[in-house]
Amino acid sequence: MPVFKDLPAAPIASKKPATDTRHGITRTDDYAWLRADNWQAMFKDPSILDPAIRQHLEAENTYMNAAMEDTKAVQKTLFAEMRGRIKEDDISVPVKDGPYAYGTFFVTGGEQPHYFRTPRDGGERHVLLDGDKENEGKSYFRLAGIDHSSDHKRGIWGYDDKGSEYFTLKVRDLETGEDLSDVIDNTGGGGVWAPDGKSFFYTLQDENHRPSKIYHHIIGTPQSSDRLVYEEEDAGFFMGVGGSLLDDFVYIDIHDHETSEYRLLSTKDLTAEPKIVAVRETGIEYSMTEGGEVFYILTNDGGAKDFKIMETPVDKPEKENWREVVAHKPGTLILSHMAYARHLLWLERKEGLPQIMIRDRRTGEEHAIAFEEEAYSLGLSGAAEYDTDVIRFSYSSMTTPSQLYDYNMVTRERTLLKTQEVPSGHNPDDYVTRRVFAPAWDGETVPVTLLYRKDTPLDGTAPCLLYGYGAYGITIPAGFNTNCLSLADRGFVYAIAHIRGGKDKGFAWYENGKMGKKTNTFKDFVAAADYLNQEKFTSYDRIVAEGGSAGGMLMGAVANMAPEKFAGIIAAVPFVDVLNTMLDDTLPLTPPEWPEWGNPIESKEDYDHIAGYSPYDNVGAKPYPPILALGGLTDPRVTYWEPAKWVARLREKTTGSAPILLRTNMDAGHGGASGRFQRLEEIAFEYAFALKVVGKM
Structure with missing residues (x-):
């Protein structure tokens, strides 16, 4: 030695x-x-x-x-x-959402991502956020991305310029590229838009760096006037805020490493109090995704150690109304789930290897997306729109560069969109x-x-x-x-x-x-x-x-x-x-x-x-x-x-x-x-x- x-x-x-x-x-x-x-x-x-x-x-x-x-x-x-193995001017395959498709790109020599959008079916690239420009003069700078409103007029973007993970949020006019006067400090890094694009919800970090409060911010008003939507008083729980693809609900996700609880806020009444789904029980975890008239709930309740999927009416989400749709299979761990207009899908791991499972919600027919290598990785990114038959996933192995696919859940056709380029x-x-x-x-x-x-x-x-x-x-x-x-x-x-x-x-x-x-x-x-x-x-x-x-x-x-x-x-x-x-x-x-x-x-x-x-x-x-x-x-x-x-x-x-x-x-x-x-x-x-x-x- x-x-x-x-x-x-x-x-x-x-x-x-x-x-x-x-x-x-x-x-x-x-x-x-x-x-x-x-x-x-x-x-x-x-x-x-x-x-x-x-x-x-x-x-x-x-x-x-x-x-x-x-x-x-x-x-x-x-x-x-x-x-030399990085394509310096790399660009993502844009994700379609309404009239636009959204993506990121890097420039040669640039450290930070640039966020852009194009017309839905292609066309001129419009830069929404230039990460390298925002990074200028800073020894540390981390972007939290940019989330566009449902009307595609505004975006919430966040950054941390100290490495302490206290993120500042700003609001940008996506047409002009100008930031509005709204500045929200000490956040968890993102926000969830209300459907009308005039307000959003965010998580505030307290003095001990814990996400303890959810606030509702109305564009054009000071942070001090934001309405407190929910405060988690138990310091042992993490908390986050998210939204549904249908813009019907704001999810408040409260959890530690073994217990979870969801509270729902209907976007039909932004001033209402969040409604609890199932009261937290030590050792019971659940997560939710919306499927039109029902919620699909991934849970380990009832001894389902490797998790199962339940469904419940949107207007009656309480636990007594949960009904099993994907049974627990010991040794096959369900990692995550998503729902779209005609399909339910989930990512599971069996014998150490991941696979994507897809169920037709009308017929109940199931099929899998899997690969044959001895060891590999799958990533399920889904889609940004609810009414779709096409989802997106990535595949790679230790020897195989990442491949990005669109997958038609009806025809079962895979379309290779991009293979990771290794310039050297x-x-x-x-x-x-x-x-x-x-x-x-x-x-x-x-x-x-x-x-x-x-x-x-x-x-x-x-x-x-x-x-x-x-x-x-x-x-x-x-x-x-x-x-x-x-x-x-x-x-x-x-x-x-x-x-x-x-x-x-x-x-x-x-x-x-x-x-x-x-x-x-x-x-x-x-x-x-x-x-x-x-x-x-x-x-x-x-x-x-x-x-x-x-x-x-x-x-x-x-x-x-x-x-x-x-x-x-x-x-x-x-x-x-x-x-x-x-x-x-x-x-x-x-x-x-x-x-x-x-x-x-x-x-x-x-x-x-x-x-x-x-x-x-x-x-x-x-x-x-x-x-x-x-x-x-x-x-x-x-x-x-x-x-x-x-x-x-x-x-x-x-x-x-x-x-x-x-x-x-x-x-x-x-x-x-x-x-x-x-x-x-x-x-x-x-x-x-x-x-x-x-x-x-």
């Missing part, structure tokens, strides 16, 4: 012991001071960060830059390769994608998706980047990723471990990787590494592990569990200070996260379980491999102090000589850099670290 040579002394964080006693247990945290007391205000104005904290983060960045100085050339090469060239036949299964400690098998070049020797000498997430039921798709080709072309095996905590093998796969069973997630990832080593796809000293956010927690856990099985670890915005975060109910995500991890404030059992795996709390005296941690100063999801504290403790405790590096983006939040090429620079940096630690520079 290469040695990080001639490094300056690593920053040593000051120790300022702070104690906390819960359930009769006292813990001491030497690095709690890195959490800014004024974090809420700092997210909106990063300049007010405590100078001592800023000085420490900047010292860490200086040290990191020194450690990675010799990778600058390869970073540039990687960036050029990845950029891509031959799928040069690569292999496989789905293998790693034996877990308890007899389960963990799916692992692999990508590598056909000429890669599978004799244990190939380096490997092993990626994992494993939380919230999120499944990492086996889709096309042009960036990882840069690793495959350098002899890497690129692997995705579909570990428990996701829903890759049904809802039970998720349940067995959360709360008291969380450690299954970590054991599954180590089992994937063991299998790849045993089967000689790679070797332990050639594996670089990578994960972000909750996947960063995974990285911290496996670093503590099996540091000897990894040549290096990349932890992006890592959720590693789990116990302290779950004990702090002022943080944005803490109360809504308790159903995922447990509530250590109320439950000693939850406290003990989290304390047993929380990466920060379990750093020990052992030789850790090289670790690269990445954070964002204004990140409201995984606060910057989590990786900062973790790195400080790792550096204090490690008995090895491998460097522990921290890179904090002082101008961004959870998602990193906002521009499409700026993001590639970050990926090139991460890949350069992977190349360095396995000696492939």
Whole structure:
């Protein structure tokens, strides 16, 4: 393994012991001071960060830059390769809606999308929003898109220019391109138009960055006069607002990770109080889509662990009127559903692979859209109009560039609209994608998706980047990723471990990787590494592990569990200070996260379980491999102090000589850099670290 040579002394964080006693247990945290007391205000104005904290983060960045100085050339090469695989002046296939078709495009060299529309059947492109123009002069800028009114005269657009995910909304005249005087601050990033285009609904974020209130804004009036439509008083629930294709209802979606509740507002009376559909019951989830005279409801009620679809009259949506239309099939997980004038469709996953199911609402006849590759990804975007027989979906695999199709649900004809272009060239036949299964400690098998070049020797000498997430039921798709080709072309095996905590093998796969069973997630990832080593796809000293956010927690856990099985670890915005975060109910995500991890404030059992795996709390005296941690100063999801504290403790405790590096983006939040090429620079940096630690520079 290469040695990080001639490094300056690593920053040593000051120790300022702070104690906390819960359930009769006292813990001491030497690095709690890195959490800014004024974090809420700092997210909106990063300049007010405590100078001592800023000085420490900047010292860490200086040290990191020194450690990675010799990778600058390869970073540039990687960036050029990845950029070369992007069609810089790419344009989407517009989506038809009424008299127009709406889409996005990029310009050569541009970082941000441009939103446009054309006449429905083609014609001159009219730019609605120039993202690059709005981005000028800003170190960070993220667009929330633009939503047009039903009369196509106005659009709501939103942006975040700090990375803190407090979005500002503006209203644009779509004919003139001029913004109106309306400015709505501290929102969740979007709005739902009333049918007449004279008002809209939006979600307000409170001082703790929680979406707690839904407001109704009338165009031309100040934000201070907006009517409060609904306030969610339980801090443990997320909330969003949406609309139906028929413009009949505004949906208020209230949920945590295991429970949901919907409230409906008929657009026939915008001043009415929202009407509840089914009162929240712990562990019962449901979501809704309108189908004319009925609502279709996707739910796990009645023990339907992998979900079923019900229908209920629009004028009687209460639970006692629900009637089953798609039965629960154990092992076949229904992920989402949509309804159109003549068809009901849903996306399901069976045996780890997705397929689109379509039912004729009149005859009940069903058919599926599926593909034959060993591992692939499907995306269902549906349609923007209710009275249609044509929907849109995308398909890709690790070797197959994304393909966009229109699909006629009556004739069952697929029309290929667009294939992702790789300007620098891509031959799928040069690569292999496989789905293998790693034996877990308890007899389960963990799916692992692999990508590598056909000429890669599978004799244990190939380096490997092993990626994992494993939380919230999120499944990492086996889709096309042009960036990882840069690793495959350098002899890497690129692997995705579909570990428990996701829903890759049904809802039970998720349940067995959360709360008291969380450690299954970590054991599954180590089992994937063991299998790849045993089967000689790679070797332990050639594996670089990578994960972000909750996947960063995974990285911290496996670093503590099996540091000897990894040549290096990349932890992006890592959720590693789990116990302290779950004990702090002022943080944005803490109360809504308790159903995922447990509530250590109320439950000693939850406290003990989290304390047993929380990466920060379990750093020990052992030789850790090289670790690269990445954070964002204004990140409201995984606060910057989590990786900062973790790195400080790792550096204090490690008995090895491998460097522990921290890179904090002082101008961004959870998602990193906002521009499409700026993001590639970050990926090139991460890949350069992977190349360095396995000696492939």
